[in-house]
Amino acid sequence: MSDKSTAALATLAASEHSRRAMLGMAVVGGASAAFLSAPGRASAAQNKGPGGGSGTFRLTVMGTTDTHGNVFNWDYFKDAEYTDSKSNDIGLAKIATLVKAVRAERGTENCLLLDAGDTIQGTPLSYYYAKIDPITGGAKHPMATAMNTIGYDAAALGNHEYNYGLETLRAFEEQCDFPLLSANSLDWSTGAPVFQPHLIRSFKVPGEAKPVKVGIVGLVTPGVAIWDKANVEGRVKFGGIVEQGKVWVPKLKQAGCDIVVVACHSGATPGSSYGDALPFPENASTQLAQEVPGIDAILVGHAHEEIIERVVKNKATGKDVLLTEPLKWGMRLAVLDFDISKVGGRWTVAHQHATLLNANTVAEDAQVKGLLQQDHDIVVTYVNSVIGSCTSAMSAQTARFEDTAALDFINYVQGLVVREALAGTPEASLPMLSIAAPFNRDAAIPAGEVTVRDVAGLYIYDNTLLGIKLTGQQVKDYLEFSATYFQQVDGSKDTYLPDEVTNAKTALAPNGTPDYNYDVMAGLDASLSYDIDLAKAPGSRITKLTYDGQPIDLAGEFIVAINNYRQSGGGNFPGVKTAPVVYNAQLEIRQAIIDWVTDKGVIDPPTFTVYDWRLVANGTAIKVEGASEGGRH
Incomplete structure (x- = not known):
């Protein structure tokens, strides 16, 4: 022995x-x-x-x-x-x-x-x-x-x-x-x-x-x-x-x-x-x-x-x-x-x-x-093998302070999986939303050949996928809570460093809110658009919240694709623990993304990327160093 x-x-x-x-x-x-x-x-x-x-x-x-x-x-x-x-x-x-x-x-x-x-x-x-x-x-x-x-x-x-x-x-x-x-x-x-x-x-x-x-x-x-x-x-x-x-x-x-x-x-x-x-x-x-x-x-x-x-x-x-x-x-x-x-x-x-x-x-x-x-x-050998290609590179490097194709891709796949699973049910006709967090700043999908490991890097945790039902008001409350990730600024600077606006210290996170507790929410079939006004106090930052170009119906119902960590209370986000669960096949999100790329063969970011959220101060877009020049600013 x-x-x-x-x-x-x-x-x-x-x-x-x-x-x-x-x-x-x-x-x-x-x-x-x-x-x-x-x-x-x-x-x-x-x-x-x-x-x-x-x-x-x-x-x-x-x-x-x-x-x-x-x-x-x-x-x-x-x-x-x-x-x-x-x-x-x-x-x-x-x-x-x-x-x-x-x-x-x-x-x-x-x-x-x-x-x-x-x-x-x-x-x-x-x-x-x-x-x-x-x-x-x-x-x-x-x-x-x-x-x-x-x-x-x-x-x-x-x-x-x-x-x-x-x-x-x-x-x-x-x-x-x-x-x-x-x-x-x-x-x-x-x-x-x-x-x-x-x-x-x-x-x-x-x-x-x-x-x-x-x-x-x-x-x-x-x-x-x-x-x-x-x-x-x-x-x-x-x-x-x-x-x-x-x-x-x-x-x-x-x-x-x-x-x-x-x-x-x-x-x-x-x-x-x-x-x-x-x-x-x-x-x-x-x-x-x-x-x-x-x-x-x-x-x-x-x-x-x-x-x-x-x-x-x-x-x-x-x-x-x-x-x-x-x-x-x-x-x-x-x-x-x-x-x-x-x-x-x-x-x-x-x-x-x-x-x-x-x-x-x-x-x-x-x-x-x-x-x-x-x-x-x-x-x-398999995980290092090529399973598809990407028409343009995607990076999560800036995902915590600007809308990116990388997080849109995660939300897109999650929304598709839940929508397909709900086909033929009463919930199938409800608008589909999805949430994703910037887990890995180093995650990147290169232009050209893509391996299993490239795709898996976008989602480094073993979370499984659920679908829950929220009202429009609960969606807004969720986004407000997520926006506590940002520090309050007055917008007087031409350009802010990322560390000046992100990872805010709060009572729940005295050492700074981690990236994984900031969620981006997106619509599958129509844009969920909103501004995050950093000049305002936490709890009142979400402005111009629309779905499909119209002010969100606060009494309306939405299906939200969400991970099990968040749904079970991880991060203490409001509304989700008691929300009705309409889908829970315990499918690993990471594997769902790999399966999608394997099946489709080509990742084409323009087909799913919508720049529909931004950081503002008093209604005016702010610039964060490292952010792209494109998108919704």
């Missing part, structure tokens, strides 16, 4: 030691002593059964979730090793190293490895084998290869498993050496599960005739019915998580399961991005723990949150249910420990505990890396 792997397990042991000390539990003797023993000796020391020592069996359940096509610690859009502000690493190659270390310490025969969904979508690696060299045509999916090699026991389906259609999902299922579980993915006509609903595993306890039986149930957020309607309508329907939990957990208990673990692709914080559009909530893991007796632990997914250990009490039994969520992308490995002892002839959980191991503490597993290096290299 590597020094890094040993260090990771030492951290795990220290966590257990601290927890038990706080609870007044013994940290020597019995299971705890074994847990803290040297790597490789734990299972021999503690899982002997009554005839061999403590009489306590320790089962370890490891878990990942929302791996989203990440095998390597690599950022395909930056063409560089992955890094972020918290020094996270990603990918199943690193998870493989952690899994091997835990199995060596606990004993492979005493371990389960599960996943809580969203596996085959999210990176160019997964996209390539869904669309470019699809697994439906015979290619092997890298995630199947990696997960088979690591030795997963089961994986729940996530909502993104349905993104590429049932045929692709079935092809992936056939390539996996483990079952894909989904107890609430139901046949449209019969209501029977269309995927395996559960798995039962038995664990032999030395010195005991009766094994420990573990039942695993897979559940997915019902939002698939909305987000992937085109792929599932008429074929698959989705029952409520709590409702289906009440069906399948009792069946597992009746089958003699001593422990029940649910891999639940549904967040722990209650709520639904789709409001009451479905009779079942999107995020229901906590309700599942509270309302369905018999569950011991839930491996949570979908929300991309880090939950080390959360205990929820079941309302009917008063029993503690353990919840954990290992963040996303293979950044963490959840480790759940169950100390099990015999009570009245039945195996019963005496203690349970969860912690997370950080992937940045270990190296990538050489076996997984070697098996998939060729696939990785192919995709690196």
